[in-house]
Amino acid sequence: MPPARTAQRTAPRTKPADQRRRDLLEGGLQVFLERGVAATTLEHITKAAGVAKGTFYLYFDSKEQLLVALQREFEARMVQRIEQAVLAAGEDWVARLDAWLDAALADYPSERALHDVLFHHPALASHEADVVDRAGAPDLAGSLTGLIGAGVAAGAFDTLDPELTAMLLCSALHRMFDRIWHRDQEIDPEHLAAATRQLFHRAVAV
Amino acid sequence: MPPARTAQRTAPRTKPADQRRRDLLEGGLQVFLERGVAATTLEHITKAAGVAKGTFYLYFDSKEQLLVALQREFEARMVQRIEQAVLAAGEDWVARLDAWLDAALADYPSERALHDVLFHHPALASHEADVVDRAGAPDLAGSLTGLIGAGVAAGAFDTLDPELTAMLLCSALHRMFDRIWHRDQEIDPEHLAAATRQLFHRAVAV
Amino acid sequence: MPPARTAQRTAPRTKPADQRRRDLLEGGLQVFLERGVAATTLEHITKAAGVAKGTFYLYFDSKEQLLVALQREFEARMVQRIEQAVLAAGEDWVARLDAWLDAALADYPSERALHDVLFHHPALASHEADVVDRAGAPDLAGSLTGLIGAGVAAGAFDTLDPELTAMLLCSALHRMFDRIWHRDQEIDPEHLAAATRQLFHRAVAV
C-alpha cells in the first residue's frame, strides 16, 4: 500500500551528485556566456543552476574551480571531436592533417562564445592559478603533436621539432580566432581555411 | 576634513601633468607586475606613484583605462624595437625576416612579466572593453604584415594571404610564449629559435 | 584625463568683490535648480560662476553658507514684493490682508523651483545649521505679523495672538505649496485663492 502523500511535494530535494554537478556546470556556463566571467556572481550561477548558494560549495571549492572545470571540459570535447575526424580521414598523412585542421576550424567558431569567455580570464594566467593541476587533461597541442610526430616518424612530414611546431600551430589557430573575433574582421572562411592549410602544409614540409 | 598639517611647507605639490601621468603609469606597471592585475587596487597604484587617491582620477577614468594605456605603450615599444632591427638588417628579405623574428624572440622573454600581466586581463577581451579605441596603435601583426607583404611584392616571399599569414605567425609567437611560461617548460632558446625560424621561412616559402 | 592647458589669458582676473559674490550666488542658484542641492558639487558651482574652485572660499566659508545666503535672499525678495503690494492696497485693512495674500500666492508658484530647492535641504534644519545667524533677516511671518498686529491695534482684526496666527497662516501657505507641488495635484488657482482667503479672513475674524 502506498504511503500517504503530503499535498505538496514538488521536486525531490536531492539529486544524484553527478546531476547536481552537471547543473552547476551548465548553469555557470550559461551565465558566463550571458554576462561575462567577471560580471557573474555566485548568486547568478546558483540561481541558473536552480540550487541554493551553499550547495555550490558542496561541489566546487570556489568560483575559480568551476571556471577551470569548464575550461577542461571545453578543450577535452574539442579534442575528442577532432581526433574522431582524423580517424575518419583514412591512411593518408596529408589527409589526416587536413582533417585535423578542418575539424579545428569547424569547431572553433561554433564555440566562439565559450572559448572566448573561458579562456580570457585571469584564472588561467593569474599568479596563483597555475597551482591548479591541469596535467593529464587532453589538449589540442598534444593532439596535434601526436599527429605530426607520427607523420614524421612515418616519413611523411618533416620538421625540426614536432612538439614545438605543433604548439606553434595550435597557438596560431587559437590566437587567430581571438583576433578575428575581437576585431570583428570579416574574413571569408574559405579563404581563411586555404591560408591556414598552406601554413600547416608548409610547416611540415608537405 | 582638511589634510593633516605637517611642519614643513617646502615640497611643491604640483608637477607637470605629463610627469604625473608618467608617475601613475609607472607606479601602476610596477604594482601590476608585483601582484598581478586583479589583485592590484587603486590604493596600491597611487601609493606606488606617490600620489593621493583622488589624483588618480585626474588622469585616468578608471583602473581599466590605466591598463589599456599600459598595454598600448608596451606593444608600441616592442614594435619600435623590432622595426629598428629590421631596418638594420639590410636589403636581403630573408635576413629581414630573420631580424624581425630574432628581435621578437629577444624581446618577448625580456618582458615576460610585462607581457604576461598586461595581456592576460579581461580588459583586453571583456565584453565591454572592445569599446576602447585601439585604432592606430602600432601592433606586432601589422608590422609583420608590412614586412611579408613587401617581401611578396618584391617576389622574395610567397603566400596566399600576407596579412593572414602574419597574423597566424604573430599569434603563434604570442601564445607560444604564454604556454612556455605558464607550463614552466624549459626549452633551449637556440632550439626554439631554430624551430620558429623554420616555420617562418616555410610560411613564406623561403 | 590631464587638465587642458590654455596658453591664453583672456578676461581680466580681478573683478569687484561684489560682482564675484553675485556670480557665485547666481551660479550656485542655477546649478541648484538644475540638479538639486544634494547633487550639486563645488565644481559645478564654480564652473557655473566662471570662477576657480579656490576663489569660492574667498567669498563663502563653505557650501552650506552659500545655501543660507541664497535662502535669505529669496525670502527677503519675496517679503519686499509683498510689502509693496500691501502698500499699494490703500487704507482698508481687509484689502491690505487680501493684497498680502494675493501677492504671496502670486509669488510662490513663480519661484517654485527656487523655494523648493532652497528650503528642502538639511541646511535649514540640520543639527548644526541653527548656528547660522538668521536674526534680522526679513521674513514672511514677520511681515504678516506686522500687518495683523496693526490691524488688530486698529480694531479691524481680531485674534488671540497676532504673532502666532501669522505664523500659523504663513506655515499653512508654505507647506501647502510643498504638498501641492510634490503631489502634482492640479488645483484651480482661483479656487485655491478663494479657500485660502476664506481661511485668512476667518483667522482674523473679518
Added chain:
Amino acid sequence: MPPARTAQRTAPRTKPADQRRRDLLEGGLQVFLERGVAATTLEHITKAAGVAKGTFYLYFDSKEQLLVALQREFEARMVQRIEQAVLAAGEDWVARLDAWLDAALADYPSERALHDVLFHHPALASHEADVVDRAGAPDLAGSLTGLIGAGVAAGAFDTLDPELTAMLLCSALHRMFDRIWHRDQEIDPEHLAAATRQLFHRAVAV
C-alpha cells in the same frame, strides 16, 4: 576572506525577517535621532541594529529607503493615535475637532526629534524621491479632511473646500512646530493651544 572564528558557536544567526527589519528600522531611527540623517552612515545604522553591513541590503535597497519607511511609520502611528482620540470624543463635531487638534498638539512635541529628523531630509523632497510610492499611506491631512468633510456634510462645519482647508491647517501645524523648535522660542503650550484652536474653529466657521 572568511569571518574570524570565535570560540562560541551558540547564537543563532538567523532571525525572522520581520524582526530583522524591525531591528534595522529601530537602529536607524536611533542613530538618525542621535546624529541627524545626513551625518548617519550605514556603518552607524548597522552597528546600532546589531547587524553586519551587508545584511542591511537584504532588507532595504538604500539608506534613502530606510528613511522613507521610517517616515511612513511615524505618520501612520500619529494618525492612528489621533483618530482614536477623535473616536473617544463623542458625537459633538466641535468636540471632535478639538479632540483632533489636542491629540495632534499632544503628539507633535512628544516626537519632536523624530518629526524633526525624518521630515527635514531631501528624501521627501528631492528631485527623484517623489518616485517613492507613498500612495495609501495614512496621512494627517487625510485624517483631518475626513473629519472636516463629515462635519460639513452634517451641517456642523462650513468651509469652501474641506480638503484644502484641512491641508492648510495641517500644514500650519506642521510648519509651526518646525519654526518653534528651530527658533527655540518658548511659547506657553496653553496659549499656543488656545490660539490654534481659535484658528481651527474659525476655519470651519464654528
Added chain:
DNA sequence: GATGAATGAGGCTTCATTCAT
C-alpha cells in the same frame, strides 16, 4: 586676488563564503 592641481577621509555597496537549521 585668483587659480586649480592635489589631497585623503570616508561613503556606499558588492559578493565570495560560512554555518545553523
Added chain:
DNA sequence: CATGAATGAAGCCTCATTCAT
C-alpha cells in the same frame, strides 16, 4: 544533502577643502 540568511572585508570612487604659485 540542501538551504539561504548572514557576514564583513575590501574596493572604487567622490568631493569639500587646501595651498603653492
